[in-house]
Amino acid sequence: MKIERINDNTVKFFITYVDIEKRGFARDEIWYNRERGEQLFWQMMDEAHEREDISFDGPLWIQVQAFEKGLEVTVTIAKNVIGAEDDSELGSLLRSAIDEARDQQSVLDQLSELDEETEQEAWAPxxxxxxxxxxxxxxxxxxxxxxxxxxxxxxxxxxxxxxxxxxxxxxxxxxxxxxxxxxxxxxxxxxxxxxxxxxxxxxxxxxxxxxxxxxxx
The missing domain is CATH 3.30.70.1950 (Alpha-Beta Plaits)
Known part of the structure; x- marks a missing residue:
């Protein structure tokens, strides 16, 4: 897993599906099993804390983006921001981010199948x-x-x-x-x-x- 610290409040993770499976999670689990999806998320957060000494204290904003080979997760610590999500709503926030990424992955899978079924065409000038x-x-x-x-x-x-x-x-x-x-x-x-x-x-x-x-x- 790649961990990139964007600034004092934002951290970006990139984890491949191969890495996810090595951690004991089936690919479909992270999309459809809420508990397993949250377990993977907290594993990533714990690893960031151990490797980069990053502390995730306070309300969090989470964005999950699906790519062909894995997931990109952006976590922002919303310090001193009025209206930010509190800890009790984190599960709902994470579920929403995963649902959006699952829809992205569904589109990617369809495009991948289409590429396999059709011959690639040359690019026009x-x-x-x-x-x-x-x-x-x-x-x-x-x-x-x-x-x-x-x-x-x-x-x-x-x-x-x-x-x-x-x-x-x-x-x-x-x-x-x-x-x-x-x-x-x-x-x-x-x-x-x-x-x-x-x-x-x-x-x-x-x-x-x-x-x-x-x-x-």
Missing amino acids: LAMETDDFEAIISLSKRAGETLSNVDLKLFHYDQKYYLWIDFPEEMEPEEEENVLSLLAEYLTFSTQTLAMLEEYGKLILDGDVFAKVRHYF
Whole structure:
């Protein structure tokens, strides 16, 4: 289990379903058995107290988010906040957070089944954007030669930088997903079209964009 202290009052946990099962909890138990769900929660809280010396005194706010491989639990100690939940209502608060995460997990399971039943389709060309050129520089160093076979164009338009991405036909959809995951760590998806960027934007670099950025910067 990963424990991250966000600030003095907030702690974030990430625990995989594999870890949950190793602790003796069946995956369905945490969704449908209130007592078992609370047992897992308090195990996590006790571990945070032992490992990080975090004290959970006072009313708590809890958020549970489901991911494909596990759960993210955010706990905020609501100190000196009027209207915060008291200890007697913690069980109800935790149950509500788990119910919301269970609904998220249900959607993830359905999407996973759909992915298995249908063949992955290639991504259409698209744009990603940033208003900070340092993000482009950092990305170029991280990308290395990985994107040398992807057709890229870098534009500047309306005080933002736009990276136009066109994947080669021979690239596998899974590889395209990996490329987009890397790009998304530095850039955000944009609705701009290539025609708009070519008409109104300024083309800065074309071709192996990141190699050129590394050369100049």
